Amino acid sequence: MRLSAAVALVGLAATSMFAGVNAESDVLDLTTKNFSDNVKGEKLILVEFFAPWCGHCKSLAPEYEIAATQLKEAGIPIAKVDCTVETELCQEHGVQGYPTLKVFRDGEAVDYNGPRKADGIISYMKKQILPALSEVAAEDLVTFSQSDRVVVIGVLPKDAEKREILEKVAKKYREEFVFGVVEENPDVEGSGIVLYKKFDEGKNILKGDDFTEESLVEFIQTNSVPVMDEIGPDNYARYMDAALPLGYLFFSTPEDRTKFSAEVETLAKELKGKMNFVYIDAAKYGAHAANLNLKESWPAFGIQNVVSGVKYPIEQEGDLTFEKIKALADGVLAGTVEPSIKSEPIPETNDEPVKVVVAHNYKEIVDDLDKDVLIEFYAPWCGHCKSLAPTYERLGELYKGSEIVIAKMDATTNDLPSDVPFIIQGFPTIKFRKAGTTEYIDYSGNRSEEDLIKFINTNAVNKADVKADVEADVEAEKEEPVTADEIEHDEL
Numbered sequence: 001m002r003l004s005a006a007v008a009l010v011g012l013a014a015t016s017m018f019a020g021v022n023a024e025s026d027v028l029d030l031t032t033k034n035f036s037d038n039v040k041g042e043k044l045i046l047v048e049f050f051a052p053w054c055g056h057c058k059s060l061a062p063e064y065e066i067a068a069t070q071l072k073e074a075g076i077p078i079a080k081v082d083c084t085v086e087t088e089l090c091q092e093h094g095v096q097g098y099p100t101l102k103v104f105r106d107g108e109a110v111d112y113n114g115p116r117k118a119d120g121i122i123s124y125m126k127k128q129i130l131p132a133l134s135e136v137a138a139e140d141l142v143t144f145s146q147s148d149r150v151v152v153i154g155v156l157p158k159d160a161e162k163r164e165i166l167e168k169v170a171k172k173y174r175e176e177f178v179f180g181v182v183e184e185n186p187d188v189e190g191s192g193i194v195l196y197k198k199f200d201e202g203k204n205i206l207k208g209d210d211f212t213e214e215s216l217v218e219f220i221q222t223n224s225v226p227v228m229d230e231i232g233p234d235n236y237a238r239y240m241d242a243a244l245p246l247g248y249l250f251f252s253t254p255e256d257r258t259k260f261s262a263e264v265e266t267l268a269k270e271l272k273g274k275m276n277f278v279y280i281d282a283a284k285y286g287a288h289a290a291n292l293n294l295k296e297s298w299p300a301f302g303i304q305n306v307v308s309g310v311k312y313p314i315e316q317e318g319d320l321t322f323e324k325i326k327a328l329a330d331g332v333l334a335g336t337v338e339p340s341i342k343s344e345p346i347p348e349t350n351d352e353p354v355k356v357v358v359a360h361n362y363k364e365i366v367d368d369l370d371k372d373v374l375i376e377f378y379a380p381w382c383g384h385c386k387s388l389a390p391t392y393e394r395l396g397e398l399y400k401g402s403e404i405v406i407a408k409m410d411a412t413t414n415d416l417p418s419d420v421p422f423i424i425q426g427f428p429t430i431k432f433r434k435a436g437t438t439e440y441i442d443y444s445g446n447r448s449e450e451d452l453i454k455f456i457n458t459n460a461v462n463k464a465d466v467k468a469d470v471e472a473d474v475e476a477e478k479e480e481p482v483t484a485d486e487i488e489h490d491e492l
Helices: 011-019 035-040 055-073 087-092 118-129 138-145 162-172 213-223 236-242 254-270 282-292 322-334 359-365 383-399 449-459 470-477
Strands: 027-029 044-050 078-082 100-105 108-111 150-155 178-182 192-197 203-207 228-230 246-251 276-281 300-304 311-313 372-378 404-410 429-433 440-442
Touching: 027 055, 035 044, 035 078, 044 055, 044 118, 055 078, 055 118, 100 118, 138 150, 138 178, 150 162, 162 178, 162 213, 192 213, 203 213, 213 236, 228 254, 236 276, 246 254, 246 282, 246 322, 254 276, 254 322, 276 282, 282 300, 282 311, 300 322, 311 322, 359 404, 372 383, 372 449, 383 404, 383 449, 429 449
Parallel strands: 027 078, 044 078, 150 178, 228 276, 246 276, 372 404
Antiparallel strands: 044 100, 100 108, 150 192, 192 203, 246 300, 300 311, 372 429, 429 440
16 A cells, blocks of 8 residues: 555544535445445446545545546446445455445456546546557547547557557556557657657657567656656656656745756756656655655755665755756766665664564564564554554564564664565555565465464464464454554655
8 A cells, every 4th residue: 555645533524524425426325235236237336445434535535526526427436335334345345444445347346546636536437448458540549649648559550460569568557548559640650659648748659560568668657757747646656667766856845846947857858767756845745755764854855766665865964956966866877876774773682572673683683594584564653553563562472482583663764675575565564584585475364363373374484383362352353443544744
């Protein structure tokens, strides 16, 4: 889960908000009684599984309403299910957090991975109703090329072998872009691919039919993001998927942004395809600076390798200048700049049942190949992490003295080593590393003591005779549910 804007848990406010979504709403209310009839009877429908107390659900509600009204005109219904009432229905569909959105196509569900703003929801769902690759008539070419923010059109004869590659890419990326194919296009002589976009130069052309699936994907990812845009929850994933180093220019006033815009945008054009650059509004997302090891002092600039998570902040002693920005960008691409590693001090003693991991002792504890290691990456403000803490402590007690290590790491104050093959995208994240290997296994089951023990005993190379405290698990289930919505600031 990528984290987005959130608010505190306020049940009463949530209740009043959802009470406002009444008979006039274009969002369908689904229950156990009418779910099957509504979902299986539709070729395409979007369903939100929510809880009234959920902060993310409250933030989504007005956007969802706008999208429902506009998509109704396109014949695409939108619905919601209250999981505090329809508990069995939500369990049946594997709901483990809120909101969970699913797209049902002829009754079959897939996860919704699109934006949470109205425009993004509308665009995403309209793409779903189109074929992955649309055959475009010559007279419809102009209209089709302007139908979305980014439209990819192949210019290929009907019998061209490369149509198979284009269709394969279209099926893979249909949720993000509109794809079409036409036999002739005045924008390109002969065969090729034209990417139309409502920003920057308006279009990019890949001439000829000498492309592979990999080169076509690279062409689309390179050209489908603006030379420089303002980043937010709706386009964050696009930059992550581009897999290029990302330079963030934090600004708190229009003057800060204008001061650097001309020179930085020129640099962004020069480095297009090698590094992406974005503006980030510090008033909304200033807390994201900590993810680049920057202080909340503006303006500021830092670069992150979005694949490895490695960070390169500009030292904030002294004024930020374009010369510093350019030198950092050039150095990162040349490999001459050392990354910044954030770490709490190594604990003087670390003999508690749950081992405390920081950046500077990660390799010593987690990479000890003689041991099996279960490690939780948490955030101090995360409600789910707080709920898990007593269970996790009991787990540490049960395995204490064995060759199975139970560990935890505050991922908000410590960086992962650059060679770790994953990044943390939500809390808690629980990983297991088998003894003798560098393989990490994700834990995605229930966070009960019994289920965690089953997972460990199934995967561990070293063995320990450990049994769950069933009574403790029962008590834990009685606790009031809390969520990561308790975050008090906006994050991307």
